[in-house]
Amino acid sequence: MDLGLKGKVAIVGGGSMGIGLGIATRLAAEGADLVIFARRLPALTKAAENLASTYGVRVVPVTADIRDQDESGRIVQTAIDSFGKLDILVNNDGAPPLGAIDSFDDMAWQKAIEQNLFSVIRMVRSALPHLKAAGGGSILNISAISAIQPIAKFGLSVATWAGLIGYAKTLSLEIAAHGINVNTICPGYIxxxxxxxxxxxxxxxxxxxxxxxxxxxxxxxxGLPSDIANLVALLVSPAGAYITGCTIPVDGGLFRALR
Ligand SMILES: NC(=O)c1ccc[n+]([C@@H]2O[C@H](COP(=O)([O-])OP(=O)(O)OC[C@H]3O[C@@H](n4cnc5c(N)ncnc54)[C@H](OP(=O)(O)O)[C@@H]3O)[C@@H](O)[C@H]2O)c1
Incomplete structure (x- = not known):
């Protein structure tokens, strides 16, 4: 099935390895041009070169720590400077440390908020004018099953990603009229x-x-990164355009609730 992603431009966070690389690989295989970002250059450059040579698409690597408030504008501007437009934003990166929820000081909470919530708020703020200018597009967040089925010791992530899910749902309502869908995938163990x-x-x-x-x-x-990437490809494609405001577990059936 041709998902209609050929010639689309996507930003994929954490595209050097893991789930982000799986998503970048799938979108490249569908013919999308990419900006991928991560903090460490060697793995990022290697991923960009491999994707470009394997799939014949253009891939621009950007080294950035997404917790830094200035980076979202620079990443989005790189996509615009390189490709002249932006269609798809995939928010994915690392996660805060594990530990008892009452063991973290303000600094740890601040970093967790920067990583799991503020990074998305800033990326969306930078990307939105360009998604609107493109006449529509997609925003896709990677969260975790622990955000909807909390696990002890995952408190920094559970609390901040719960905020992300509320943010994404509200955003989906506000920008649906621009033809932009917003969804959040909650991976299980990948x-x-x-x-x-x-x-x-x-x-x-x-x-x-x-x-x-x-x-x-x-x-x-x-699960495999490709299990996540398969759903991402659908949700950010024209075939998935009617799906918005959703929080979707991809977890082999691990999530045990009716909703
Ligand atoms: N794997 C799982 O079982 C699982 C399950 C549920 C949810 N998740 C979530 O899915 C996301 C990806 O997980 P993963 O397993 O693919 O992790 P991973 O293999 O460690 O890959 C993380 C990617 O994000 C980049 N990254 C990390 N921190 C960053 C930062 N501050 N700024 C920019 N880039 C950053 C990493 O590159 P650099 O280190 O070079 O920056 C790497 O490219 C995480 O949020 C994770 O919590 C994973």
Missing amino acids: DTDRLQKVFNSGTQDPATVRAGLEAEIPLGRI
Whole structure:
């Protein structure tokens, strides 16, 4: 199925690895030109070169820490300078540390808010005039299943992503008339370096931790970045244009509620 993404321009956060690279790969395979950003240059440059040579699209890497308030404008301007327009914004990056919710000081909370909420608010503020000028487009946020089914020790993320979900829903109402849809995907456990670090962080054998998680997941396996990217590609394409304001788990059935 041709999703109609050829020639579209997308910004993909955290595009050097993990879920972000999975999304960048899928959009590139569909023929979209990309700006990808992350903090570390080597992995970012390698990803950009691989995507461009494999799929014959243009990919511009931008090194940026999305918690820095000046970076959103620079990233969006890079897309406009490079491609003359912007159609799709994918908000994805890292996440705050894990720990007991009462153990964090104001600085830790501030950083978490910058990473999970303010980064999106600023990216949207910078991107919106260009999405409107393009006559429509898509904003897609990557959050986590813990934002809708909280997990102990994930408090910094749970609290800040809950704010993101409220922000995204409100935004979807306000910009629907411009033909811009806004959705948030909540991944379950996805096989990336980040998850591997979680497997390696405790005292238990990583293979045992992995097997324990797999046993919890109704579909019986850890997800892949491509499992997330497949839905992203649909939601940011003309085929997904009628879907907006949604918060969607992609988790192998892990989310156990009716809504
Ligand atoms: N993997 C999972 O099981 C899972 C499940 C639910 C939700 N999520 C969420 O999905 C998102 C992506 O996770 P992932 O597993 O793909 O992580 P990952 O493999 O660690 O990749 C994170 C990407 O974001 C970039 N990044 C991190 N912090 C950044 C910052 N401050 N500014 C700019 N770029 C930044 C990283 O590059 P640099 O380090 O070079 O900046 C990298 O490209 C995270 O928010 C995570 O919490 C993941």
